[in-house]
Amino acid sequence: MNRKLTVALLVGLGGLAYVAGCANSSRLFDGQRQQALAQLNQLPGVHAQWQSLDDGWFRSQGQLHLTLDQAFFDRYLGEQAPVLEAPLEFSTSLFQSFTPWGVTGQGNLDQSRGSLGRWLEAHHQASLPLALNWQAGLFTAGLDIELSLESWQFADADGKLSWSPLHLTARGLGEDAISVDLSWQGLTASAASLHSQVTVQPLNLNLALQRLGRAWHAPHSELTLKGLHLLQPGQQLTLAGLSLSSEETEQGTGLDGRLDLHYQVGMDSLQVQEADGSHRLDKLQLDLTLDGVDRMGYETVLNQQQSGAPQEPELALASLSLMGQKGLKIGLTPLQVVIDQAPLKLSGELTLPPYDVTAQPSPLLLLQQSQGELQVELAPQLAEQIPQLAANLDKLLQTGYLRRNELGNLLVEFKLADHRATANGLPLPL
Structure with a gap:
């Protein structure tokens, strides 16, 4: 009887520990989600909102609504930024399940609403075969993300697109290291x-x-x-x-x-x-x-x-x-x-x-104090395509600033040492 009571007690304590561990993982994940949401909203032109649909100790579900306006593209693409007729809007459904040692999740891009949904409907296209999965360890501080976009076809009166499978894996090794592998079959x-x-x-x-x-x-x-x-x-x-x-x-x-x-x-x-x-x-x-x-x-x-500040030429x-x-x-x-x-x-x-x-x-002062050498071998056809070199080719060969090897290619060896520059041993202005 005592043995059965002991076993039952141990099982009960183990169950309570498991439940407590799941609840702790849920709490930590919720805190990290709120922190990530705040960081997203600090980016220029980004507006992120979380809509919770189901919260619990063992699982949770919700939707991430993300809006990117013109300021986002202007900041990160500069002159190459597209001009938006309206902000881009995306919604992603996220589902998480918790264990005492971590969390696993799945994400599905909502293709019935937002900018993507409107585009698919306007072009009578089927939804994208997109899948997102991730796994985070509570004690390892690691995060594994897998994203895949399988074969997809698009066609309209103006053109067509044939997309081949793409698979992306990102593995977080703590907070300061990430390993990324991408395989794409092309388009x-x-x-x-x-x-x-x-x-x-x-x-x-x-x-x-x-x-x-x-x-x-x-x-x-x-x-x-x-x-x-x-x-x-x-x-x-x-x-x-x-x-x-x-x-x-x-x-x-x-x-x-x-x-x-x-x-x-x-x-x-x-x-x-x-x-x-x-x-x-x-x-x-x-x-x-x-x-x-x-x-x-x-x-x-x-x-x-990476600060986002304009890079002036003199900063080089x-x-x-x-x-x-x-x-x-x-x-x-x-x-x-x-x-x-x-x-x-x-x-x-x-x-x-x-x-x-x-x-x-x-920079000239720096060059004068430097030391080095450079060997150049080029075919005569290439020299003739450089106007200033082609006009003085015979003279440079006669004086020794250029010479030919057994294949007929032009050779020159530049050296920089002791505040002097030479070409094939002959002085150059510095």
């Missing part, structure tokens, strides 16, 4: 009134985002685009095999903290056809490094850029001063590309001394 679209067509082939994106001060940056990123084709009056563009990546490595800590930044660009081909002719790039490869970037200066620059030197206050080393290893079947290759490095824009307002 094809056409507009008869604009006489234009566009095709986007599969695209994949991976981002590791981290908070640096109040700003966000990406210490790791990878993007690949299989292809892009754009046709419009007087112009046709075809791109194949684009890849972009970046990597940040931190050295030191505190006031001595520095960052090494590494960027890579690759492209199989890019062809542009216009009324006055066509041009083609092939086998583009770029490998750029920035070593020794001051971490605190980098953080300051990021916060300035100030940004360089902040990031290079301990010196910088720039590496280009290499840039290679074939332009209209003519090769171009650049490689080298440049070491900048510690720079203070207030003490050295002139």
Whole structure:
């Protein structure tokens, strides 16, 4: 009898603990929802409102009403902002279920009302196959979000759109880190009134985002685009095999903290056809490094850029001063590309001394104190397309400022050291 009573008591206590845990998760989620709503309403041109439909310890349901007016697009898109005839309105139904260790949820965009609903009705279109799911851990402070938009077709008298599946996953690693993965199979679209067509082939994106001060940056990123084709009056563009990546490595800590930044660009081909002719790039490869970037200066620059304040041209030197206050080393290893079947290759490095824009307002003074070298190899066809170089080509070859290799390409090696600049060992004005 005592044993049964003990078991019943333990089960009862466990049930009470489970209920209390669910209630605690519900309370925490409600507080975070209110905080997120307040942050949304602080953004320019954003008006957010929550309508609760069902609140409980185990589940809740409601609708998020979001309105974006002209000020929102003007702030974040600037001159590229569209001119709205009326504010954009969206409603999303959200459903959450709670456990003592977290919350899971689903979201459904209300496609019967708001701007999207009116558009779908006016164009006699079926609803978008959109799905949103998320999961948040109470003890891990992590948040996983999955968004998908499956295949969708649109057509009217002016054009058509064929959308292929898109899947987005964002994983929050605490409050200061997010991992993003995007996979999109692309689209094809056409507009008869604009006489234009566009095709986007599969695209994949991976981002590791981290908070640096109040700003966000990406210490790791990878993007690949299989292809892009754009046709419009007087112009046709075809791109194949684009890849972009970046990597940040931190050295030191505190006031001595520095960052090494590494960027890579690759492209199989890019062809542009216009009324006055066509041009083609092939086998583009770029490998750029920035070593020794001051971490605190980098953080300051990021916060300035993401503050929303207008960026004046003179701030570029100030940004360089902040990031290079301990010196910088720039590496280009290499840039290679074939332009209209003519090769171009650049490689080298440049070491900048510690720079203070207030003490050295002139970039020339900075350059005079720097050291570096740059090797250039280009086909004669490319040199002939640069008017000033083409007019002096024979003279530069005779004097040695240019020379040819066994393939007939033009070579020049620039060096910068001891306040002197040279080209193939011959002096240059500095």
